[in-house]
Amino acid sequence: MINLPMPLIQILIGLVAILAFVGLNGLVLVYLERKIAGHVQRRPGPFEVGPHGILQPLADAVKLVGKQLITPKGADAVLYWAAPIISFAPAIVCFLPIPFGPTLTNININAGLVLILAFTGLNVLALCLAGWSSQNKWSLLGAARDISQSVAYEIPLLLSILPIMMLSGSLNLYEISTSQGAWPWQWYIVYQPLAFIIFFVCILAETNRAPFDLPEAESELTAGFHTEYSGMGFGLFFLAEYSYMIVACAMASILFLGGFNGPLASGWWWFLLKVYALLIVMMWLRWTYPRVRFDQLLNICWKWLIPLSLVNLLFTALVIKL
Amino acid sequence: MMVKKIKQTFTDLWSLVVGLKVTGKNFFQPQLTVHYPRETVDTLDGYRGHVELVPKKNDPFNPICIACGTCAKICPSNCITLHVKKVTEPAPSAKKEDSASQEPVQNNQKAASPKKPKTKRVLEAFELNYNYCSLCGLCAQSCPLGGLRFSKNVYLAGVSPKEFEIDLLARMRSQSQIAKEEN
Numbered sequence: 001m002i003n004l005p006m007p008l009i010q011i012l013i014g015l016v017a018i019l020a021f022v023g024l025n026g027l028v029l030v031y032l033e034r035k036i037a038g039h040v041q042r043r044p045g046p047f048e049v050g051p052h053g054i055l056q057p058l059a060d061a062v063k064l065v066g067k068q069l070i071t072p073k074g075a076d077a078v079l080y081w082a083a084p085i086i087s088f089a090p091a092i093v094c095f096l097p098i099p100f101g102p103t104l105t106n107i108n109i110n111a112g113l114v115l116i117l118a119f120t121g122l123n124v125l126a127l128c129l130a131g132w133s134s135q136n137k138w139s140l141l142g143a144a145r146d147i148s149q150s151v152a153y154e155i156p157l158l159l160s161i162l163p164i165m166m167l168s169g170s171l172n173l174y175e176i177s178t179s180q181g182a183w184p185w186q187w188y189i190v191y192q193p194l195a196f197i198i199f200f201v202c203i204l205a206e207t208n209r210a211p212f213d214l215p216e217a218e219s220e221l222t223a224g225f226h227t228e229y230s231g232m233g234f235g236l237f238f239l240a241e242y243s244y245m246i247v248a249c250a251m252a253s254i255l256f257l258g259g260f261n262g263p264l265a266s267g268w269w270w271f272l273l274k275v276y277a278l279l280i281v282m283m284w285l286r287w288t289y290p291r292v293r294f295d296q297l298l299n300i301c302w303k304w305l306i307p308l309s310l311v312n313l314l315f316t317a318l319v320i321k322l
Numbered sequence: 323m324m325v326k327k328i329k330q331t332f333t334d335l336w337s338l339v340v341g342l343k344v345t346g347k348n349f350f351q352p353q354l355t356v357h358y359p360r361e362t363v364d365t366l367d368g369y370r371g372h373v374e375l376v377p378k379k380n381d382p383f384n385p386i387c388i389a390c391g392t393c394a395k396i397c398p399s400n401c402i403t404l405h406v407k408k409v410t411e412p413a414p415s416a417k418k419e420d421s422a423s424q425e426p427v428q429n430n431q432k433a434a435s436p437k438k439p440k441t442k443r444v445l446e447a448f449e450l451n452y453n454y455c456s457l458c459g460l461c462a463q464s465c466p467l468g469g470l471r472f473s474k475n476v477y478l479a480g481v482s483p484k485e486f487e488i489d490l491l492a493r494m495r496s497q498s499q500i501a502k503e504e505n
Contacts, residue, residue: 044353284342284349287345
């Protein structure tokens with residue numbers, strides 16, 4: 001019998017559970033996304049595979065797994081195949097400190113918030129590598145866009161989280177959750193509505209969701225940084241994108257919407273409900289707004305979000321001190 | 323200036339909400355598309371399928387087409403090929419000619435030389451290669467007799483390009499046959 005330290009076992013079990021959760025969520029979100037797109041455009045969306053098309057994402061996944069992996073001519077093969085893994089792996093780590101329920105946290109560490117922020121930042125590197133190593137102008141343009149976009153939006157993102165840290169006095173996601181009450185008026189969104197809006201806009205940009213999906217901009221750059229990827233190379237990027245969406249929405253619901261706290265009975269159901277509500281809002285936004293131009297994107301960030309979040313931060317600091 | 327700018331920002335922000343309202347409302351409204359193989363639509367009045375020949379009113383088995391070939395010439399994609407047989411018609415009935423010659427020529431109309439045998443162009447096949455057709459409609463527009471129109475043939479699918487090389491004359495005749503049998 002190998003003697004494994006208890007925390008390692010805990011982390012391993014957690015990682016397996018998270019992988020299952022992420023995989024399942026990928027299927028659910030693909031289905032949701034396509035159904036919402038369909039209904040917004042007044043068509044049924046996927047309908048033929050299984051009842052109401054419920055098996056469509058599974059069929060898509062099987063197709064992706066079965067496809068041939070092609071390395072383009074002139075591509076840097078090592079970086080090219082490392083990129084999707086570098087994109088996907090940190091997404092899994094980001095789930096570790098998330099408190100899903102009062103007793104459902106994988107590792108309860110004090111710097112959970114910092115851990116998530118640090119590991120989501122790695123995604124930029126992956127997209128940069130993917131774009132660079134593909135030997136394709138669209139990929140390179142997509143990567144360049146992603147980097148400038150992420151660098152710009154990381155700042156207001158952090159600035160909008162800071163007031164929450166000040167209010168709760170903690171970087172531990174579990175403590176931030178429990179410092180909010182069960183009822184909506186006890187959540188931080190009431191104290192920090194502006195920070196919530198800024199945070200939400202920033203996570204849209206950070207996860208490359210429409211209307212800020214410039215790195216992939218299918219009508220301009222074919223598919224941006226993942227133009228050349230086939231099969232599961234593309235599949236991993238796709239899964240990573242959806243995982244980051246879940247992480248971002250989980251962050252939003254922990255920081256601003258009370259996490260697992262909810263009226264009547266607190267628990268993971270409230271957490272999932274909030275996360276999915278936010279995800280649906282994200283999809284709703286995607287099928288409502290046209291893609292912004294790149295200068296508009298950066299203007300929103302540098303001219304509006306950063307000054308507003310700074311003002312908000314200063315105001316919060318002042319109120320707390322008084 | 324500053325006030326105006328801030329006001330503009332708020333109207334812009336409000337327009338985002340309006341956009342969400344539009345898509346949100348549409349989300350809950352009934353769908354406009356149908357599940358094709360199980361349901362079909364019957365509102366095809368404005369539909370432009372491939373062109374088809376218009377039959378004569380009193381003779382549904384023959385087209386209005388006089389095989390002049392204008393459509394084939396004007397087609398930008400060279401989709402249309404006419405197979406024409408030239409038939410030398412026997413001169414119009416002699417009786418008529420005689421009566422015409424007996425009558426004194428009163429009008430100063432130049433009588434067409436009746437003694438020359440007339441050649442008539444008879445359409446044998448009207449081949450449409452729908453693979454290259456862009457549905458511009460120039461053929462139907464340029465036809466001097468209105469002998470071409472857009473069909474309502476929506477449910478068109480095939481496994482090889484050969485299936486979209488259609489003989490419109492045969493198609494028109496078979497359709498007239500079906501219509502006749504139905505009546």
